[in-house]
Amino acid sequence: MTNQNLVVSDVESGINSLIEMAVSISKSPMLAVPESLAVLGAILGASQKKLVKRLEDEGAPPKVNAWIDSMRASSPTRLKSTLPPSQNQLFHSWTLRHPSALNMFDQIICKSQAKQIVIFLDYDGTLSPIVADPDKAFMTKKMRSTVKDIARHFPTAIVSGRCRDKVYKFVRLAELYYAGSHGMDIKGPTKSQSANKGNQAVPFQPASEFLPMINEVYKILLEKTKSVAGAKVENNKFCLSVHFRCVDEKSWGALAEQVRLVLNDYPKLKLTQGRKVLEIRPSIKWDKGKALEFLLHSLGFANSKHVFPIYIGDDRTDEDAFKVLRTRGQGMGILVSKVPKETQASYTLQDPSEASPVN
Numbered sequence: 001m002t003n004q005n006l007v008v009s010d011v012e013s014g015i016n017s018l019i020e021m022a023v024s025i026s027k028s029p030m031l032a033v034p035e036s037l038a039v040l041g042a043i044l045g046a047s048q049k050k051l052v053k054r055l056e057d058e059g060a061p062p063k064v065n066a067w068i069d070s071m072r073a074s075s076p077t078r079l080k081s082t083l084p085p086s087q088n089q090l091f092h093s094w095t096l097r098h099p100s101a102l103n104m105f106d107q108i109i110c111k112s113q114a115k116q117i118v119i120f121l122d123y124d125g126t127l128s129p130i131v132a133d134p135d136k137a138f139m140t141k142k143m144r145s146t147v148k149d150i151a152r153h154f155p156t157a158i159v160s161g162r163c164r165d166k167v168y169k170f171v172r173l174a175e176l177y178y179a180g181s182h183g184m185d186i187k188g189p190t191k192s193q194s195a196n197k198g199n200q201a202v203p204f205q206p207a208s209e210f211l212p213m214i215n216e217v218y219k220i221l222l223e224k225t226k227s228v229a230g231a232k233v234e235n236n237k238f239c240l241s242v243h244f245r246c247v248d249e250k251s252w253g254a255l256a257e258q259v260r261l262v263l264n265d266y267p268k269l270k271l272t273q274g275r276k277v278l279e280i281r282p283s284i285k286w287d288k289g290k291a292l293e294f295l296l297h298s299l300g301f302a303n304s305k306h307v308f309p310i311y312i313g314d315d316r317t318d319e320d321a322f323k324v325l326r327t328r329g330q331g332m333g334i335l336v337s338k339v340p341k342e343t344q345a346s347y348t349l350q351d352p353s354e355a356s357p358v359n
């Protein structure tokens with residue numbers, strides 16, 4: 001079996017059902033996308049310096065052991081094999097606090113009525129299953145056609161840690177907004193969907209000055225990690241990923257330590273953790289949550305009460321976006337996960353990786 005036909009997941013059917021629901025309730029015609037991202041990007045560019053307060057180091061030095069422990073603990077394989085009965089109770093109480101989005105349609109319908117729905121979708125682990133080789137994280141044709149359908153009805157954005165070009169190559173839908181590098185590279189639809197035809201979308205890149213540094217660190221990390229079997233360094237343009245998934249667990253500590261040592265020489269970069277991955281990013285206050293706000297602003301919904309953003313994601317980095325929705329008291333965050341996790345999301349969908357050979 002290939003990745004293409006492995007997963008017809010809860011996420012896929014969940015997204016489908018949500019979209020059917022959303023289409024059926026949005027009786028009023030879709031609010032127009034006011035201007036292209038290009039124009040708004042330029043307007044916002046003036047205040048970009050205020051929006052992006054640079055070089056704000058976010059505190060404590062990286063804790064290698066804590067990352068490794070958390071990577072180990074969050075492995076679904078481990079969780080399945082070690083869950084004591086009391087954990088079932090934990091899972092039950094977690095799902096009470098974060099119910100399945102599939103079971104909560106009535107409530108969702110009520111909340112979103114008469115508002116403009118805007119959809120935000122994470123890529124890895126949400127639209128595509130988690131697989132061993134990051135270059136082969138393909139989405140299914142069915143998922144692509146679902147996303148295409150979503151975008152026919154609502155402004156839709158993909159928000160990913162990946163390089164924007166790479167995630168575009170996976171998704172291949174020109175009508176979407178793409179926020180790559182954890183939101184540090186945002187671009188609107190290439191075919192102008194706006195009333196303001198002729199605007200060529202230009203990317204919004206709040207961390208552009210970090211590009212030479214990121215490329216330098218990429219080369220160093222390639223060199224330093226080449227002796228670790230299975231380690232992979234991925235260049236995501238404004239950030240880097242060091243993959244642990246195919247590395248023997250015994251070498252995780254040494255690999256993480258190696259990454260930390262390299263980063264010691266680059267205080268303007270910081271480390272964050274994803275799913276069996278350490279990510280190197282510019283120390284600016286910019287993340288998926290800021291990207292969500294930027295896109296809502298770009299679409300004319302900065303302070304609007306008439307917007308209902310729906311964000312679906314599976315990773316720690318998606319928590320920044322869930323948090324923004326909570327703070328705004330608007331819309332709905334949906335966490336894709338089969339295991340209980342601390343989350344700011346209101347609802348959940350099951351993890352597509354369940355049907356995949358790799359956790």
Ligand SMILES: O=P(O)(O)OC[C@H]1O[C@H](O[C@H]2O[C@H](CO)[C@@H](O)[C@H](O)[C@H]2O)[C@H](O)[C@@H](O)[C@@H]1O
Pocket residue numbers: 122123124125129130131132133134137159160161162234236241243245274275276277279315317
């Ligand atoms: O924000 P996302 O779209 O979720 O991207 C986050 C990272 O996703 C990718 O890594 C993850 O998926 C891989 C493929 O399934 C998997 O092998 C890896 O272990 C996961 O961490 C991507 O390769 C990273 O660059 C992204 O930062």
